[in-house]
Every structure is written in structure tokens, then in C-alpha cells.
Amino acid sequence: MLMPARTDQIANHLLAALPRKDFQRLHPTLDLVTLTFGEVLYESGDAIRHVYFPNDALVSLLTLVEGHPALEVGVVGREGMVGTPLALGIVNSPGCALTQGSGTAMRMTSSHFHKAFRDSPPLRREVYRYIHALMIQVMQTAACNRFHMVEARLARRLLMADDYALSNTLHLTHEFLANILGVRRVGVTKAAHTLQQQNLISYSRGDITILDRNGLEAAACSCYKIIKNAVNA
């Protein structure tokens, strides 16, 4: 069900960075929606009918490779927006966008987005900045998947979820984690066990809780800081 968005319900950083005047013009075109775990926002090739600015929802960007489960190539949370191809004049989604952490987002139709993008230089600036940060994330994730150990990648991925979705408890099954990290399930089980033994996380029936954030940062690969700094640049 759609609800009008109150300003105090909007926790998305991209929207928050807009000057008040630009935000107020945008505000009536934003709907507050709840995204639930497992909800597909776009399949690969789908027309992008809406863009989403997550507040505390977390969305995985997945790419398909024939004969393999979908691989995660990016994550979008409160720092960004889902549907960036529209800003580049592309109307179909190149990959799949899957809700991986339930929460709310601000949703806007593609026609409202096109109009706002045309009329608001600050919105263009913020969206372009975000696209650049997302490109760095995708590039770094490609290298990370190839070179870094599963344990360090898992630590990075958990920290990113914590940063982007404001939640230090994540519902992630081993199977889902194995798919998004592109490794076998046994590899994820072993990595989660190691992090748990070091008292960095607790893991129970698919719920992962971060117990020691500083320790988890030390266990994560260097990609974590690179991706984080790109968002904050």
C-alpha cells in the first residue's frame, strides 16, 4: 500500500543531500513503500518503471551467467538509488535488483524521475556522484571476488550491509550468501564459523549479528574501505 512520505521518514542520503528547494519540488512525487526480503524490483531486461531511494531497505544488484546462480555485483542502501540506468538514458535494467534486507524506500515513477532529473541540477549532480561511487563498488567487487579470501569478503559484505541498511542483524541464509559471494555453500559456512569463533559475529538460523565492528573491519579485505570512501567522496 502506498503512503505519502513525511519528511522525517526519509533517511536516504542522496535525497538528503539535495538543497531544500529541490527536495521540496521532488517530495510530492515520492511514495513511501515497504520492500520485503526476496522481492524482485527488476528482472534482467525489465523496463525500469520506478526508481527507488532506500531508507533502510537493502537491495542486491545481481548479474546472470548461464549455468550459475545469479552473482551479486553491487549493493544499494540508504546511500544511493536503484534504477541508475535511467539517468544514463537506458530504460531497461541490465541486471536483476533483489530486495535482500526488508525496509522502506522512497519510490518515484520513471516519468517523474526524468522530469526531476531534467529540471534539477543538484539532483543530476548527486545521481552522477552516486553512479560514480557505484561503478567503483562494482569494479572493486569484481576484483574482490577474484582475489580475496571468502572470510575477508564475507566480513566486507556484512559491514556494507550494516552501513547501508542501519541494521547490525542481517537475515542471510548460507545458501543466499554463497550465491551472492559466488562461492560454494561449504565455503560460506566455514568463513562464518571462523568469524563467529573470533567473536566478531553471532550466527543463528540465518540471522547474523555483528558483535565487534572494529574486529570485523580488521578481518575485512581492503576493498571495504575503498568502497566506503567512494561513497563518502
Ligand SMILES: [Zn+2]
Ligand atoms: Zn576484497
